[in-house]
Amino acid sequence: MNSPRWLDPDEQRAWRAYLRMQGRLTARLNRQLQADSGLSLADYEVLVHLTDREEGRLRPYELQRDLQWEQSRLSHHLTRMQRRGLVRREECADDGRGAYVVITEEGRRAITAAAPGHVETVRRLFFDGLTREQVTALERLAADVLGRLD
Amino acid sequence: MNSPRWLDPDEQRAWRAYLRMQGRLTARLNRQLQADSGLSLADYEVLVHLTDREEGRLRPYELQRDLQWEQSRLSHHLTRMQRRGLVRREECADDGRGAYVVITEEGRRAITAAAPGHVETVRRLFFDGLTREQVTALERLAADVLGRLD
DNA sequence: GCCATGTAGATGATGCGTCATCTACTGGTG
DNA sequence: CACCAGTAGATGACGCATCATCTACATGGC
Numbered sequence: 001m002n003s004p005r006w007l008d009p010d011e012q013r014a015w016r017a018y019l020r021m022q023g024r025l026t027a028r029l030n031r032q033l034q035a036d037s038g039l040s041l042a043d044y045e046v047l048v049h050l051t052d053r054e055e056g057r058l059r060p061y062e063l064q065r066d067l068q069w070e071q072s073r074l075s076h077h078l079t080r081m082q083r084r085g086l087v088r089r090e091e092c093a094d095d096g097r098g099a100y101v102v103i104t105e106e107g108r109r110a111i112t113a114a115a116p117g118h119v120e121t122v123r124r125l126f127f128d129g130l131t132r133e134q135v136t137a138l139e140r141l142a143a144d145v146l147g148r149l150d
Numbered sequence: 151m152n153s154p155r156w157l158d159p160d161e162q163r164a165w166r167a168y169l170r171m172q173g174r175l176t177a178r179l180n181r182q183l184q185a186d187s188g189l190s191l192a193d194y195e196v197l198v199h200l201t202d203r204e205e206g207r208l209r210p211y212e213l214q215r216d217l218q219w220e221q222s223r224l225s226h227h228l229t230r231m232q233r234r235g236l237v238r239r240e241e242c243a244d245d246g247r248g249a250y251v252v253i254t255e256e257g258r259r260a261i262t263a264a265a266p267g268h269v270e271t272v273r274r275l276f277f278d279g280l281t282r283e284q285v286t287a288l289e290r291l292a293a294d295v296l297g298r299l300d
Numbered sequence: 301g302c303c304a305t306g307t308a309g310a311t312g313a314t315g316c317g318t319c320a321t322c323t324a325c326t327g328g329t330g
Numbered sequence: 331c332a333c334c335a336g337t338a339g340a341t342g343a344c345g346c347a348t349c350a351t352c353t354a355c356a357t358g359g360c
Contacts, residue, residue, distance in 0.1 A: 006269055011277055014285045017292035022172055024218060024299050027347095034348095042316080061338065068174060073317055075340055080315075097325040097338040119156055127161055129298055130291065135164045137287050141280065142167035148279055149174050181318090192346080211308065223347055225310055230345075247308040247355045 025125060032121045037114035042077060043086065044118060047111040050087070050103040057102040059092065086110060175275060182271045187264035192227060193236065194268065197261040200237070200253040207252040209242065236260060 007015060030041050039047070049066050050056055064074050078101055081087045086107040092098035127135065157165060180191050189197070199216050200206050214224050228251055231237045236257040242248035277285065 005273060010285055014289035015272065017289050017296065020218065021292040021295050025295065028299065068170060122165065123155060125298060126295055129294055134291050135160055138291060139164035139167050141284050141288060142171040144279055145171050145175065145276055146167065148275060149178060220348065
């Protein structure tokens with residue numbers, strides 16, 4: 001821990017700007033989604049992944065792998081979503097330990113209703129005003145950083 | 151809400167990569183700070199802003215403006231930090247409604263101990279491996295987006 | 301001086317995220 | 331087949347974030 005390499009001024013500014021953008025953007029997206037459709041960003045992500053498979057069901061561990069969430073977070077979240085009727089749990093025949101998470105009709109209705117407004121908000125708050133180069137540079141940067149997170 | 155402009159493939163990939171990086175990075179930073187020094191990222195931010203003024207004290211509304219937090223989040227957070235002995239509240243003579251938040255000796259010790267490891271982690275997980283151009287491009291992007299969030 | 305409106309800040313309820321821990325089943329090795 | 335390491339998932343406790351609401355003081359207009 002001795003003599004750390006501090007951030008230089010460019011890095012400082014970039015880091016502060018990133019943190020600030022991140023916090024504000026997430027807050028805004030969450031609020032819009034919550035207000036317009038009663039879903040959180042987390043609910044939205046779960047439902048997107050479920051609708052990606054046409055059977056509308058996944059094993060929790062697959063969901064966990066895709067979302068990169070903590071296992072217990074996922075489990076708690078599914079419990080809450082189940083309580084609200086957005087998903088349902090089913091037994092898994094192949095693996096006695098396992099389970100399936102299945103999207104309900106209500107879950108489908110919820111995400112169908114929520115998606116347009118959410119995408120519109122992402123576009124309005126984030127992509128509008130960015131150039132194509134900025135978009136590809138961001139993807140590149142995120143991929144670089146992700147590569148070092150594993 | 152009719153006929154939304156969906157994200158094109160570049161935007162999709164960039165957005166997913168960003169969300170994923172964001173989530174994983176925040177989680178890692180939080181875990182490191184928590185494990186090595188018992189502080190959360192939120193605690194860290196509060197203490198940084200307090201130590202920025204050499205009196206080590208601020209009005210809550212200033213802190214709120216700087217951090218861009220919800221007022222009640224800040225208030226709750228300060229209560230918890232106070233309970234842990236990191237800050238203290240003091241009466242404000244000029245304004246009967248107001249208060250001061252003051253960093254304690256223990257708070258100073260905590261952030262002094264935490265900072266090197268945290269900065270090192272930010273550097274290792276984020277800045278190492280990014281070019282100078284990527285860093286300035288990020289700052290630019292974040293500033294652009296922030297400009298549209300107000 | 302009195303009232304209306306605004307501002308500083310606290311609080312209770314409730315949902316979310318993490319950690320530690322637990323149960324139950326699987327699958328390979330002797 | 332008995333054992334044991336590993337994997338799938340759930341749960342309780344606790345700190346965090348948001349919303350709605352509340353108190354108390356400040357301030358400007360009459």
